[in-house]
Amino acid sequence: MSTRWPLSAYTISIPHMTPEQGVEAVHAAGYSGIEWSVHFHAPEISRQPTRLHRNDLCFVEPTHDAVKHARRLSQAAGLRISGLGLGGQFNRPEGAKGAFELGEIAGAPFIRIQAGSTLEGASFGSAFEAAVRVCDAYVREAEQHPDVKVVLHQHWGTATASASALYRLLSGYDPRYIGCIYDPGNMCVEGFEDYRVGLGILGHYVAHVHLKNVRYGHGLMVDAWHREWAPLDDGLVDLRHLFGALDEVGYQGWIVMSDVGESREETAMLRYNHTFLSREMEVALHG
Amino acid sequence: MLRGMPSDDALELITRAGYSGVHCELPATEDVRDLPHLRDEVTVTCVGFAPDDRNPVAPEHAAEVAESLHASNVRVCGASLAGQSYQAAFEATLRTCEAFSRAASKRGLRTLLHQRWGTVTASASQMYRVLERFDPREVGCIYDPGSMTIEGYEEYRIGLEILGRYVADVHVANTRHFPSAHGTVWQWEWSPLSDGLMDLQRLARALRRANYRGWITLADRCPGPSAAALLQADRRMLAQAFDDLEGIGSHNPSRPLDDHVDLAERAIRDIHAATADDTAENAIEVSAGGLGR
Numbered sequence: 001m002s003t004r005w006p007l008s009a010y011t012i013s014i015p016h017m018t019p020e021q022g023v024e025a026v027h028a029a030g031y032s033g034i035e036w037s038v039h040f041h042a043p044e045i046s047r048q049p050t051r052l053h054r055n056d057l058c059f060v061e062p063t064h065d066a067v068k069h070a071r072r073l074s075q076a077a078g079l080r081i082s083g084l085g086l087g088g089q090f091n092r093p094e095g096a097k098g099a100f101e102l103g104e105i106a107g108a109p110f111i112r113i114q115a116g117s118t119l120e121g122a123s124f125g126s127a128f129e130a131a132v133r134v135c136d137a138y139v140r141e142a143e144q145h146p147d148v149k150v151v152l153h154q155h156w157g158t159a160t161a162s163a164s165a166l167y168r169l170l171s172g173y174d175p176r177y178i179g180c181i182y183d184p185g186n187m188c189v190e191g192f193e194d195y196r197v198g199l200g201i202l203g204h205y206v207a208h209v210h211l212k213n214v215r216y217g218h219g220l221m222v223d224a225w226h227r228e229w230a231p232l233d234d235g236l237v238d239l240r241h242l243f244g245a246l247d248e249v250g251y252q253g254w255i256v257m258s259d260v261g262e263s264r265e266e267t268a269m270l271r272y273n274h275t276f277l278s279r280e281m282e283v284a285l286h287g
Numbered sequence: 288m289l290r291g292m293p294s295d296d297a298l299e300l301i302t303r304a305g306y307s308g309v310h311c312e313l314p315a316t317e318d319v320r321d322l323p324h325l326r327d328e329v330t331v332t333c334v335g336f337a338p339d340d341r342n343p344v345a346p347e348h349a350a351e352v353a354e355s356l357h358a359s360n361v362r363v364c365g366a367s368l369a370g371q372s373y374q375a376a377f378e379a380t381l382r383t384c385e386a387f388s389r390a391a392s393k394r395g396l397r398t399l400l401h402q403r404w405g406t407v408t409a410s411a412s413q414m415y416r417v418l419e420r421f422d423p424r425e426v427g428c429i430y431d432p433g434s435m436t437i438e439g440y441e442e443y444r445i446g447l448e449i450l451g452r453y454v455a456d457v458h459v460a461n462t463r464h465f466p467s468a469h470g471t472v473w474q475w476e477w478s479p480l481s482d483g484l485m486d487l488q489r490l491a492r493a494l495r496r497a498n499y500r501g502w503i504t505l506a507d508r509c510p511g512p513s514a515a516a517l518l519q520a521d522r523r524m525l526a527q528a529f530d531d532l533e534g535i536g537s538h539n540p541s542r543p544l545d546d547h548v549d550l551a552e553r554a555i556r557d558i559h560a561a562t563a564d565d566t567a568e569n570a571i572e573v574s575a576g577g578l579g580r
Contacts, residue, residue, distance in 0.1 A: 216473075225482075
């Protein structure tokens with residue numbers, strides 16, 4: 001079934017599959033793209049049990065050979081690479097050149113970075129300036145790499161958690177050379193602004209959309225509720241409102257399924273979410 | 288939270304429960320000649336008009352009412368996006384702030400932009416986009432962690448750093464969220480201060496760190512308990528958080544409070560600026576919101 005926007009699956013959602021199993025399962029579930037998580041595992045991580053962000057199996061190491069292999073695997077399975085989710089070593093100015101090279105080798109239209117962490121107590125001002133230094137380096141490098149666009153990931157715990165904070169940073173740059181990943185799931189942790197407001201502010205900077213979900217719960221021995229990852233169909237993200245807002249601004253990019261709710265077996269999750277997202281798009285756009 | 292109650296009864300409840308100020312949320316048709324005793328018994332921190340997100344009263348009249356109650360602030364809200372583009376709503380918000388600021392400034396009052404869900408100023412970052420065009424002595428804001436539980440949450444420490452000395456008042460309220468009976472998207476309801484997303488301890492620490500010296504305004508809309516019971520229970524909750532009394536719920540080991548971090552350069556600069564020209568109280572005082580009929 002074709003959808004208003006092409007659907008891709010992010011490999012962080014399928015941590016128990018090998019890359020070979022992953023491409024087969026993603027294609028079989030109906031997605032037309034795959035988004036690769038690109039990172040190294042430190043030796044101590046490989047001794048941990050496999051799960052989300054902990055010794056996951058479905059990723060690519062940031063080397064030219066590994067990325068070439070991922071490209072071949074994806075093509076053989078009939079999948080386009082929608083983007084590369086680059087790991088922490090690329091979230092610094094020195095990472096820019098290598099990041100674009102990997103994007104070109106993969107044939108990926110987008111490379112994802114994060115910047116400006118506030119989690120370890122940095123002030124907003126210093127986190128923002130750190131993010132500016134990273135973006136400056138990427139934008140300078142971008143002119144040499146017309147086929148790959150760098151996208152800054154809207155992310156809780158950074159100086160760009162909300163759409164308006166993202167805009168404050170990105171407005172200093174030409175949207176031809178840098179864009180953002182609009183991430184409604186991350187916003188439920190920090191930075192939620194109504195989708196029509198956020199997309200209205202960000203305009204042409206929105207290049208890519210990631211979808212995950214979050215719900216809130218009452219913890220033990222604490223007053224304030226906590227946030228937890230949730231399956232796409234059980235949380236705060238209002239997909240119909242989102243798809244309506246994306247349609248309103250004429251969004252033309254990918255929808256990247258990044259479910260980290262860990263509530264279904266991964267093959268079943270891929271299929272369920274493809275059906276669910278297709279239906280929600282249909283209802284949002286055609287009633 | 289005291290809406291619908293005769294003002295005499297409300298005043299007695301507020302003062303008996305230990306609150307020293309009141310945020311007056313008045314119906315647009317309120318005849319303020321009925322309320323002169325208010326100003327003699329408590330500090331009227333701010334005057335706003337219901338429905339809050341529509342700014343139903345003209346700037347001149349709103350400022351006049353605030354002046355007659357000896358309030359120091361008059362409240363406005365940002366525009367909603369209903370039926371218009373973001374840019375149009377943003378510009379409408381700027382025009383509202385300009386008009387209120389003109390009317391309020393000539394009476395020595397400050398205009399406060401209220402952070403509110405469902406408007407183009409739901410988050411601290413969004414508010415800053417508007418506020419940066421104004422002198423903070425003339426236009427400030429009401430920072431609203433209760434509203435943020437619905438839309439606009441940015442880490443308190445970060446939001447307060449972004450807003451700096453624009454923050455003039457802090458409203459506390461709470462919501463909790465639950466799965467919908469009709470669809471896949473969760474819904475929310477107003478809830479007690481002790482049971483929802485708002486993290487009072489974390490907020491108190493962020494305010495202390497920012498050297499905040501203004502009002503804390505209780506805006507509890509939790510249905511059920513009587514106003515008297517809410518005022519008393521919430522006073523204890525607020526005291527526990529703001530006096531840093533340890534107790535169950537006062538520390539969540541999985542979300543460290545980052546008190547060990549030195550104040551940032553920017554924050555220090557802003558605090559100096561604020562203390563130099565600010566005559567705000569030295570201690571945080573608590574006021575109760577929503578007086579009116």
